[in-house]
Amino acid sequence: MSFGNTIDHLSRWWRRDATADLGASLVVFLVAVPLCVGVAVASGAPAELGIVTGIVGGLVVGLLPGSSLQVSGPAAGLTVLVAEAVARHGLPALGVIVLASGLLQIGMGLARLGGWFQAISPSVVQGMLAGIGLVLLLGQTYPLFGAAQPGTTLEKVLGLPGLAARLGEPRIAATLGVGVLAVAVVVLWQKVPARLRLVPGALVAVVLTSALVAVFGLPVATVQVGGLGSVINLVGPHDFGLLADPAVLGTAVTFALVASAESLFSAAAVDRMHTGQPTSYNTELVAQGVGNTAAGVLGGLPLTAVIVRSAANVQAGARTKASRVLHGAWLLLFAVWLPNLLALVPLTTLAALLLHAGWKLLDLRQLVALARAHRVEASIVVLTAGAIAAVDLLVGVLVGLAAAIAKAAWDVSHFHVTWQQDDDDLVVRLSGNATFVRLPRLLAALHEVPSADRVRLDLSGVRHLDRACHQAVENWAAQRRRTDSDVRVSLPAEAVA
Structure with a gap:
C-alpha cells in the first residue's frame, strides 16, 4: 500500500x-x-x-x-x-x-x-x-x-x-x-x-x-x-x-x-x-x-x-x-x-x-x-470436566475425545433387525449402519428369522452397508432361496459402500 x-x-x-x-x-x-x-x-x-x-x-x-x-x-x-x-x-x-x-x-x-x-x-x-x-x-x-x-x-x-x-x-x-x-x-x-x-x-x-x-x-x-x-x-x-x-x-x-x-x-x-x-x-x-x-x-x-x-x-x-x-x-x-x-x-x-x-x-x-x-452427550461433558478437575487439562480433553470417538463409532455401527408378517410376506427390515463391527450381531439376527415361503428383505432404512455386511445379506438370501423360499431384496444403491 x-x-x-x-x-x-x-x-x-x-x-x-x-x-x-x-x-x-x-x-x-x-x-x-x-x-x-x-x-x-x-x-x-x-x-x-x-x-x-x-x-x-x-x-x-x-x-x-x-x-x-x-x-x-x-x-x-x-x-x-x-x-x-x-x-x-x-x-x-x-x-x-x-x-x-x-x-x-x-x-x-x-x-x-x-x-x-x-x-x-x-x-x-x-x-x-x-x-x-x-x-x-x-x-x-x-x-x-x-x-x-x-x-x-x-x-x-x-x-x-x-x-x-x-x-x-x-x-x-x-x-x-x-x-x-x-x-x-x-x-x-x-x-x-x-x-x-x-x-x-x-x-x-x-x-x-x-x-x-x-x-x-x-x-x-x-x-x-x-x-x-x-x-x-x-x-x-x-x-x-x-x-x-x-x-x-x-x-x-x-x-x-x-x-x-x-x-x-x-x-x-x-x-x-x-x-x-x-x-x-x-x-x-x-x-x-x-x-x-x-x-x-x-x-x-x-x-x-x-x-x-x-x-x-x-x-x-x-x-x-x-x-x-x-x-x-x-x-x-x-x-x-x-x-x-x-x-x-x-x-x-x-x-x-x-x-x-x-x-x-x-x-x-x-x-x-x-x-x-x-x-x-451430557455424560461426555461431565466425564471431560471431571477428568480435567481430577487430573489436568490435557488428560481431560483426551478422555473426552476418546469418549466422543467411542460414541461416534457406536452411532455409526448401530443398527436394528426386525421382522413381521405382512399378508403373505415375512418382511425383514434392517435399519441404521451395518458395518463389519456389527457383523456378528447381523448374522445372529438373520439366523433367528423364521422360515417362510415368501420373504421380503427391506434395507431401505440402512444408511450405510459395507462390503462385509453386504456379502452376509446376499449369502443369507441365497441360502433361503435354496430352501425353496422366495426372497426379494430391496437394496438401495446409495446404501452400498
Whole structure:
C-alpha cells in the first residue's frame, strides 16, 4: 500500500469509524485491566506480566489479519495450565514455553490445520470449558478467603470445611467480605440500565473494593507491583535448551492446542455477533501464533482470543480492528504512567472476578438442558470436566475425545433387525449402519428369522452397508432361496459402500 493510499485510508477511518472505535477501545481497556491482572496472579505470575500479554494482544495481534473485532490477551481458560507450568518448570521457563507454542501455532496455520478445530465434538468443548470453570471455582475459593490453596484437587475439596471454620478470624472475615461484595457488584451490575453497563461491572467492583480497603484500612492483601522492566525476562538462545526436556516440550504443545482451540471457538462466536467479514481460521491461527511468539520473547503469559473482551468490543460498537489496537495502546500507557494503582487492588477481588468467570464457564443451565435432550452427550461433558478437575487439562480433553470417538463409532455401527408378517410376506427390515463391527450381531439376527415361503428383505432404512455386511445379506438370501423360499431384496444403491 502506497503512502498516499495509507493517508486516504486513515482519512476515511477518521471520518466514518474513529468515534465508534475510540469509544469501544476504552470499554475493552477497562474490561481488560482487572482480567489481565487477575489471570496473572491466579497463574502464579507477577501481575505486570498479565498487562504485558494484554499489550501484545492489542498491538501485535490487533494489527495482523484475521478476525477484525475479536480481542486477544491472557485468558482465564489458560490459568490452570499456566499455574501448573510455573509450579513444575518455574517462571523463567514460561517465556520459552509460550514462544514455542506460538511457533507451533504459526506452523499449524501455515499448514492450514485451522479447520480441523471445527471437527472437535461440541460436547468435548463444553466439557473443557466446564472443567476449567470447575478448577477455577475450587482454586479461587481459597484466595477469596485470603488463604493459600492446596496443591491437588482432592486437598482443595477436603480443605473447604476448614476455610469455613476460620471465619472467626478478623483477617479472614474481612477478606471474604470484600470478595463477596465484588461478586455481588459484578452480578447486580448486569441489572442496571444499559447506559451504565457501558462501564464494565468488573471495573466497578475493583474500584469500589479497592477504595473500601484503602479508606478503612482493612487487613486485606493487595497486589504486589513493580515496574514493567522488573518482570520482562527476554528469552535468549540458551533458553531453547529447556525444550529438550519432554515435559517442557509437551507443555508447549498443550499450550498451542488449547490456546488455538479457545481462539478459534471465540472467533466462531464473535462471527455470529456481527455482519462483517467472517474469520479465516488459518489466518487467525497465524496471528495468534505471532502474538504468542512475541509474548514468549518478553517472558509473558500465553494469549488467546478472549470472548469476554471480544463481546465487549462488538457490543460497544467497534467497527474496525483499530479498536483492539487502541486498547493495547491504553494498556501500555496505563502500565507506564499508572502502575502503582494496581497496588490498591485486593487479591480477593481478583479471585472473585475469576470465580464469576469460572461459574459462567461451568454453565450448569446449559448442561441441564443438554442432559434432557441428549444424555450421552451430557455424560461426555461431565466425564471431560471431571477428568480435567481430577487430573489436568490435557488428560481431560483426551478422555473426552476418546469418549466422543467411542460414541461416534457406536452411532455409526448401530443398527436394528426386525421382522413381521405382512399378508403373505415375512418382511425383514434392517435399519441404521451395518458395518463389519456389527457383523456378528447381523448374522445372529438373520439366523433367528423364521422360515417362510415368501420373504421380503427391506434395507431401505440402512444408511450405510459395507462390503462385509453386504456379502452376509446376499449369502443369507441365497441360502433361503435354496430352501425353496422366495426372497426379494430391496437394496438401495446409495446404501452400498
